[in-house]
Amino acid sequence: MRGAVFGEGGSGKTTLLMSLSALYGAEVSGKGRGGVVAVRVPDERVDFLASAFGSKKRSYVTVTLEEVQPGADALFDGQNLPLLKRSDFIILLVPQFPYSGGRVGEKTISQYVSGVLDEMCLSDYMVAEKRLERLVKEGKKDRERDLLERVVKALEDSTPLSKITFSAEENKLLAGFSFLTLIPMIVVVNVAEASREDPEIHSETEKVREKGLRALLVCASLEEEVMELPPEEREEFLREMGIASPAGERLLQESFSLLDQIVFLTAGPTEARAWNIRRGATAREAAGRIHSDMERGFIRAEVIHFDEFREFGDMAKAKSAGKVRLEGKDYVVQDGDILTIRFNV
Known part of the structure; x- marks a missing residue:
């Protein structure tokens, strides 16, 4: 599983990756525009099987998260689009704390998310329209053209393609385009510690959910502080702060649910392993x-x-x-x- 952590500069992408790294003991690698962290998801079932079979190796489901920067002029550009399109899901960070720069400005959470979705629709529209124009020019009238006409119409109306029901055959035709609005997305609202109980932020986050998107409320800076504590002190600190579980744990659970993934297991003397697969x-x-x-x-x-x-x-x-x-x-x-x-x- 591969996810893209996307958001404005200063929105907390690196902080989120660092807290995940500390939580699961994974290293953040990568240089240039963003870091990459490969999280091995703990699974006690693998540990039990390894002991039962005397397995030499234990292999867990790995979720790779890559930090992806916005474009300098447009939100999406030639540098970040390939990174986003190779991802199984997108984590969109929406900052709700004082910071400089970015396009969030005075927009509410739901307004900002709607704006991002509109830009995703525009990016997909340009791809679909270009292909459709070529099919029309060639005089082709086939399933692909019929499908793209539906796609272009939806995107013109700023309707994400994830809102449209396609047949299995149509999904195969669409797969080669890697449309952004077909990639599942989780919205992570990153708040300041003092704003964790802000009713307006909670209301705006709920509006995002009403759009049919998954949404989590986190305080990445607080999570990073928690991960600096000794492991035995973290649970007590989280409990005192009223946090049920670490943000990284909730984020991975949400990712599995979003992609409708389950885990099956294999075991033998060589290896005990967890494999993710679609439900x-x-x-x-x-x-x-x-x-x-x-x-x-x-x-x-x-x-x-x-x-x-x-x-x-x-x-x-x-x-x-x-x-x-x-x-x-x-x-x-x-x-x-x-x-x-x-x-x-």
Whole structure:
């Protein structure tokens, strides 16, 4: 999973990345326009399986977050668009504290977010219109042209493409364009410590949610301070501040939910590993997530849910008890399933 942390200069992008880095023990890398942090998401199920199987290696789901700067003139430009379009999701930071520069100014949170969405629609419109003009010039009247005519009309009305229902075939046609407004987005309202309970900020954040967007309220500077404390003191400090869980933890949970991801597991003497995959994926698709040969030569999947396996702590015992079952290629993988793929190539 890859996310772009996008926002005005001084909005708190780096502070947010640094707090995530400290929370999960990940290093911030990258030079120039922005940093990159690769967060290994802790999973006690992987740890349990590694102990049960004597695995030499433990591999967790990794979420990579990249800081992306706005353009100097327009919000989106030739430098940041490629970075945004290769992302699975976008985190839009909206600063609500005194800072210099940027385009937020006197706009409310919801007004600023609406403005960003309008600019995203404009960026997508230019791409779609250019392609449509070429199809018209060539005299083509096909599915792509019909689809792009719908797309252009929606974008002219400042309607994000995420608001439109497309068929599976249409989504395949659209995939090559990497439209910004099809990329899921989380709005992170970054407030000053003194404004965490400001009713107007909470009201404006709710307006963002009413637009159909995910929105979180964080105080990145406070979170950074918390992460400077010894780990054993952090929970107590957060509790005293009335914060249920660290912003980084909430952000990752929201990302998984936004992308509708679940986790399945594999384990053996070499490695215990967590794999993320979209909810509703089949056993054969999960096999392909591990290796293309497994998907191509898929025969069956041995399946046991982690909760059942934990009762036995040993695969042989679980099999003897009849808890490990064989599933075909169309089996829908569940969160927490442990899979062993049978395949032949």
